[in-house]
Each structure stands twice: as C-alpha cells, then as structure tokens.
Amino acid sequence: MKKQWYVIILFISALGFMSCNLMNPIFYDNIKPLDEVVVSPVKLPAVIGTPVPTLPYGAGWMVYHDPDFGYFFNYPNSWKLIKDEESKSINLFPVGSNPDFPSPMIHIEVVDSEYSSAKTLVQTESSIQVLEVAGLPGKYYTDSEFSLPEQSSYIELPLKDKTLFIVTTIGPSIDLSNQLFEILKTLKVE
Numbered sequence: 001m002k003k004q005w006y007v008i009i010l011f012i013s014a015l016g017f018m019s020c021n022l023m024n025p026i027f028y029d030n031i032k033p034l035d036e037v038v039v040s041p042v043k044l045p046a047v048i049g050t051p052v053p054t055l056p057y058g059a060g061w062m063v064y065h066d067p068d069f070g071y072f073f074n075y076p077n078s079w080k081l082i083k084d085e086e087s088k089s090i091n092l093f094p095v096g097s098n099p100d101f102p103s104p105m106i107h108i109e110v111v112d113s114e115y116s117s118a119k120t121l122v123q124t125e126s127s128i129q130v131l132e133v134a135g136l137p138g139k140y141y142t143d144s145e146f147s148l149p150e151q152s153s154y155i156e157l158p159l160k161d162k163t164l165f166i167v168t169t170i171g172p173s174i175d176l177s178n179q180l181f182e183i184l185k186t187l188k189v190e
Helices: 002-023 025-029 177-184
Strands: 062-066 071-075 080-084 089-093 106-111 129-133 136-142 151-159 162-171
Touching: 071 177, 106 177, 129 151, 136 162, 151 177, 162 177
Parallel strands: none
Antiparallel strands: 062 071, 080 089, 089 106, 106 162, 129 136, 136 151, 151 162
C-alpha cells in the first residue's frame, strides 16, 4: 500500500513540475511557428565503397564504337553494355548488377555542351584533378558529400565541340573506379 502512495506522489510531483515549466514565459519565447524554423541540410562526407576486382585488359574484351562521335574503347566481356538511343549514352554494368534498378555502373555520355576547364557539369566541393585520356586533357572529381543511392566520380573530356562525360559508382558499397581506369586505357578518338 505504501508503494502505491509513493508512485502517486511522484506522479503528481512530476505533473506539477511540468505544468510550472509550461507556464514559464521563457519556454514560450523559444517556440517558433513552423514557417520560421530554418532547417539546414546535413553534409556527410563522401563514402567510398569496396573496390571491385579489376579485370585487366586482355583477350576476350569487347569493343564499343560510337560512329556518331568517333570514339571507341574496350570493356570486359562479362559486363553488360546497354545503349540508350535517345540520349546517345551507354551504361556498363559489372557482373551481378541489375540494370532495372539503381545499380553500380559506368555511364558514358556525350553532353551537348562545349568542354570547359573552368567549370564542372556536376556541382562539387571536392578537389578537381587534371588528367589526360587518349591525348585529351580533362578533369576528374567526385561527389563532395554523401549521396544516395550511390556515390559517384566524374570524368569530363573535350570531344569535338562537346563533352565526353563519364560517371562511375564509387560508393557506398562498391567502387568501380579502378575498372574504369583500366577501360580508359583503351579509349581512342578518331
């Protein structure tokens, strides 16, 4: 019986304390209407996934040739290549990826804008590295913050009066960048 009284007294004390705080004007001064609340986006650092075992260039690799833009490259024959005729882009999927869902891939597209060494096609705060592929001076950069469903790296190269734009998955679960660089060793421009 005594325990029940202690619980009741404790409960009433807690209610009294809460009601005193709710009546306090300082409490109300800190409450803002929802339209005045400012929510800042949270930036998380980029996440790099586990590198996929790199398949070295060799016999049995397939050749992709784009006659419209005059470039070609080799890619592992175990990978699936899907060409989108409308956007003139291609996607390379490693073994185990499902092209019907967001999957790790290498995306290659000719973007209808002239290459610029001063700006990037994708906004980033990461450092931009200069590189050369097939004799073309270009740039390499990554997502500057965590993005879902995939973290990506980007390569931009000048191609005639357009930009060859290459995107590859680097996280959060898988990193295809080593395989991309192996493929880029075979890139040729006519």
